[in-house]
Amino acid sequence: MIKLLGMIRLARATNRENRIRVSATNQGVPVRDTESTVSPVVEAWATYRTTSAEDWPARRLVRAKGENRVSVVLPARNEESTVGAIVSTIREHLMDRVPLVDELIVVDSRSTDRTAQVARAAGAEVVSQDAMTRGLPRLTGKGDALWAGLAAAEGDVVAFVDADLREFRPHFVTGLIGPLLTDPSVDFVKGFYHRPLVRATGVETDGGGRVTELMARPLLNLFWPELAGFVQPLAGEYAGRREVLEQVPFVSGYGVETAMLIDLLELVGLDALAQVDLGERKHRHQDTEALGRMSAQIMLTAWNRLQRRGWAAPGTAPAALLTQFRRGGSETLPNLEREIVVNDVSIEERPPLAQLRHRVPRRRVAA
DSSP states (O other): OHHHHHHHHHHHHTTTTEEEEEEEEETTEEEEEEEEOOOHHHHHHHHHSEEEGGGOOHHHHHHHHTTOOEEEEEEESSOTTTHHHHHHHHHIIIIISSTTOOEEEEEEOSOSSSHHHHHHHHTOEEEEHHHHTTTSOOOOSHHHHHHHHHHHOOOSEEEEOOTTEESOOTHHHHHHHHHHHHOTTOOEEEEEEEOOEEETTEEETTTTOHHIIIIIHHHHHHHOGGGGGOSOTTOSOEEEEHHHHTTSOEESSTTHHHHHHHHHHHHHOGGGEEEEEEEEOEEOOOOHHHHHHHHHHHHHHHHHHHHHHTOSOTTOOOOOEEEEEEESSTTOBTTTTEEEEEEEOOOOEEOOHHHHGGGSOSSOOBO
């Protein structure tokens, strides 16, 4: 703690990112000799606030949790092929064998398959996204399902896990909640991992984080450089203290993870955030067109936060229609040999749960 605070003070005093000096002139124009360095803030934080899932065995955490209750929430939309195995693993290893997780909730996000039935049969309590948000404006997307899950959960520590993971292991939960149960100065923990991308020509070990590397990381480094130390800012596995999570809004679409990091940075500060290495994550990958829509929503989310800071023109809103081109299709245009596809990528936000607690059902309604 002391070392981190000292490094942060040093970083702020030395302009953080680069050391720049004039070393020569070229035809009378100063030449800048730039020696790029890692921000002392990022380096100190990453060293101090990064752990591995192996550091947090379940039985140690049972002893450490004391009176804290732990909830695990899985937002799920049409995940019948994977949700059952995840629920069964958590129930067997972290509820039946070791009494670490007190509550296991699957939020059915308007599934049209058997997600709810499979999850319930595996041992989860299943709640409906729409039932938990009844009487509030109807929103779509993952962020609203997460908000509904937080509203349904009763734990002091709440962990969120995506429902499309394959080869799921208990350390995905223990790694996330370990720092929270053992260190009261930690309010939020983000997971990171290797994300192999399987192609017809082979496997890219870390090829799965395309939106992270092409959109989210450059964006955060540009405007919120304190967050540059997060290996996977868009990871869907994270955990936090209920009292903190209830104070931040949830963006309805794919910008939810970006917004949460930015808002938590401003709410509790960098030192209250941590990350944990979860090893390897295997899940379903989306096509490039879908990744474009995700990136657009992340950009809109960042714009919204920049406006709140006064860094973007107030009272203006960027276009929320994304034009893409698709080869083939029934409406291919002459000369283009492509179909124009337009998607609404606008985002909405569910206000902090603490502001709407009086309007959320006290009794959960099963899906």
